[in-house]
Amino acid sequence: MRAFLTLLVFTVSHAYAAPDPHSYANFDAVQVSHAHLDLAVSFERRELSGFIDLDLLRKDPAATRVVLDTRDLSIDEVLAVDAQRRYTPTAFSLSRADPIFGQALRIELPQGVERIRVRYRTSPEASGLQWLPPELTAGKKQPFLFTQSQAIHARSWVPIQDTPAVRFSYSARISTPPGLLARMSANNNPLDAANGDYRFIMQQAIPSYLLALAVGELKFAALGERTGVYAEPNVLEVAAYEFEDTERMIEITESLYGPYRWGRYDLLVLPASFPFGGMENPRLTFLTPTVIAGDRSLVALIAHELAHSWSGNLVTNRSWDDFWLNEGFTTYVENRIVEAAFGSERADMERQLAERDLQEELEELPQADQHLRLDLRGRDPDDGLTEVAYTKGMIFLRFLEQRFGRAVFDPFVRAWFDRHAFGTVGTDDFLAFLKTELLDRHPGKVSGEELATFIEGPGLPAFAPRTHATRFDAIDAARSDWLSGKTALAAIDTSAWSTQEWMRWIEGLPASTTPAQLAEFDQGYQVSVVGNSEIAFAWYLKAIEHDYRPAFAPMQDFLQRIGRRKFVLPLYTALMRNPGQQDYARKVYAEARDSYHPITRASVDEVMR
Numbered sequence: 001m002r003a004f005l006t007l008l009v010f011t012v013s014h015a016y017a018a019p020d021p022h023s024y025a026n027f028d029a030v031q032v033s034h035a036h037l038d039l040a041v042s043f044e045r046r047e048l049s050g051f052i053d054l055d056l057l058r059k060d061p062a063a064t065r066v067v068l069d070t071r072d073l074s075i076d077e078v079l080a081v082d083a084q085r086r087y088t089p090t091a092f093s094l095s096r097a098d099p100i101f102g103q104a105l106r107i108e109l110p111q112g113v114e115r116i117r118v119r120y121r122t123s124p125e126a127s128g129l130q131w132l133p134p135e136l137t138a139g140k141k142q143p144f145l146f147t148q149s150q151a152i153h154a155r156s157w158v159p160i161q162d163t164p165a166v167r168f169s170y171s172a173r174i175s176t177p178p179g180l181l182a183r184m185s186a187n188n189n190p191l192d193a194a195n196g197d198y199r200f201i202m203q204q205a206i207p208s209y210l211l212a213l214a215v216g217e218l219k220f221a222a223l224g225e226r227t228g229v230y231a232e233p234n235v236l237e238v239a240a241y242e243f244e245d246t247e248r249m250i251e252i253t254e255s256l257y258g259p260y261r262w263g264r265y266d267l268l269v270l271p272a273s274f275p276f277g278g279m280e281n282p283r284l285t286f287l288t289p290t291v292i293a294g295d296r297s298l299v300a301l302i303a304h305e306l307a308h309s310w311s312g313n314l315v316t317n318r319s320w321d322d323f324w325l326n327e328g329f330t331t332y333v334e335n336r337i338v339e340a341a342f343g344s345e346r347a348d349m350e351r352q353l354a355e356r357d358l359q360e361e362l363e364e365l366p367q368a369d370q371h372l373r374l375d376l377r378g379r380d381p382d383d384g385l386t387e388v389a390y391t392k393g394m395i396f397l398r399f400l401e402q403r404f405g406r407a408v409f410d411p412f413v414r415a416w417f418d419r420h421a422f423g424t425v426g427t428d429d430f431l432a433f434l435k436t437e438l439l440d441r442h443p444g445k446v447s448g449e450e451l452a453t454f455i456e457g458p459g460l461p462a463f464a465p466r467t468h469a470t471r472f473d474a475i476d477a478a479r480s481d482w483l484s485g486k487t488a489l490a491a492i493d494t495s496a497w498s499t500q501e502w503m504r505w506i507e508g509l510p511a512s513t514t515p516a517q518l519a520e521f522d523q524g525y526q527v528s529v530v531g532n533s534e535i536a537f538a539w540y541l542k543a544i545e546h547d548y549r550p551a552f553a554p555m556q557d558f559l560q561r562i563g564r565r566k567f568v569l570p571l572y573t574a575l576m577r578n579p580g581q582q583d584y585a586r587k588v589y590a591e592a593r594d595s596y597h598p599i600t601r602a603s604v605d606e607v608m609r
């Protein structure tokens with residue numbers, strides 16, 4: 001799945017030692033404290049144009065320049081704004097373009113100047129923007145634009161200090177063609193009319209990777225007092241049904257980990273080319289439509305993105321090397337929300353499936369990338385986006401939970417969020433907090449060696465807790481009874497099976513399953529054309545493994561409709577492993593590539609070489 005990992009090793013040459021290896025920004029000397037964006041959205045030119053005003057905090061009084069991150073931006077002019085609000089052009093330069101990190105924008109900062117204005121335009125190829133023509137939207141009438149800033153794509157649409165170590169508040173004015181609605185990771189007013197002129201304020205300080213904008217034909221449906229969903233009109237009703245539990249999940253999380261501190265919590269359903277499951281943009285989670293299963297069975301993703309309102313958005317990893325602090329905590333909290341909202345059987349099944357995914361990925365990852373604390377210097381931080389940060393991080397926290405007990409561990413996690421709210425943290429901060437708050441107070445429960453094995457060691461320690469979901473035992477028994485001819489397929493009662501049980505059934509089909517058995521199962525349950533994206537994905541992987549051709553036409557349709565990298569990348573990777581399937585893979589990709597997000601495209605390009 002991450003065959004492209006080793007190909008992306010470059011060395012960054014900084015003119016000075018920037019404090020974050022994935023950013024050129026000199027935020028140790030001059031730091032952005034507030035940003036104001038004024039941008040016009042042009043679908044014809046696939047361009048954002050306008051200016052950004054940056055308020056600066058001089059940490060080093062002798063500093064003479066501020067350094068920002070950019071990628072593929074055209075900088076038209078930079079103005080220094082003095083205390084009398086006079087705008088004077090100031091010198092700037094762009095460094096040579098690096099394929100991963102972009103260009104440093106170095107701006108001369110006269111004494112007394114604490115605000116600058118940068119006039120700029122984005123490129124149609126900006127990695128953080130996807131411009132969709134109407135035919136790639138659900139409604140097929142209006143174009144759509146959305147951003148994806150994490151990990152370091154904000155710099156492709158905003159000249160900014162693009163590092164999670166810098167937090168700033170922001171405001172914005174966005175002009176769009178009339179009839180389209182703009183929404184940001186800010187104070188969206190559900191009553192806004194789609195008049196093409198929008199203003200936003202985000203008072204809570206956030207890192208750049210949480211800057212977000214979406215523009216399209218969007219309508220709103222309320223889910224609760226402070227929750228709602230934006231979607232294209234023909235998706236709105238099913239989305240509102242699917243996500244009805246959102247308010248209840250917020251209340252559950254608050255009862256465990258303290259108040260939700262961001263005001264509203266809304267969801268925005270994007271077109272199917274969105275490369276991820278969800279993106280935790282504050283106040284406005286971006287979502288793939290592939291979680292709309294019709295039966296609310298995939299809403300763990302909402303639990304995940306919601307959990308980020310505590311882990312990640314509120315308490316943020318200082319650099320991408322500490323990504324597990326964002327995602328391991330979030331995956332842990334997600335599973336706790338699922339347990340409280342839908343019961344421990346469901347939580348167990350989801351966890352066991354995740355542990356299996358981790359195990360598979362560990363078999364392919366270089367050892368150094370299996371540590372919780374990573375060293376991604378010189379590499380694209382998206383390389384750290386593996387199950388290690390998510391699931392190994394979650395297992396580590398479950399290990400601590402089991403050693404100390406929930407009565408002790410839950411208040412500890414809550415205190416971690418409270419004490420570091422709106423701050424940034426590294427792995428060492430966590431270890432120090434763990435020592436004073438847990439280890440010293442409850443000695444003898446966890447050894448330093450055990451901690452080091454998790455944080456700095458490869459793989460999963462032998463003493464790591466594993467999940468055994470008892471509901472899967474019945475699935476496994478039924479499957480082998482059918483395969484051995486003991487039970488007829490029609491005699492198995494599948495009426496109450498959850499998505500997770502279907503996935504277990506499919507994933508457990510052994511290599512010895514015959515073509516006739518695959519066809520019987522497919523015809524019995526129409527699984528090649530199933531609407532549930534997770535079940536379809538599991539089945540297509542099996543179809544590839546067994547070269548079961550009746551699934552290939554529906555799989556082609558799936559790959560052309562959906563751009564979520566979690567599905568698309570493993571399917572192409574599996575196809576390219578089998579020489580007999582490579583022509584099919586190339587043909588499907590040639591037709592689908594234009595509809596994929598630049599992030600998905602870049603990943604799949606690597607496996608299609």
Ligand SMILES: [Zn+2]
Binds near residue numbers: 304308326327330
């Ligand atoms: Zn996440």
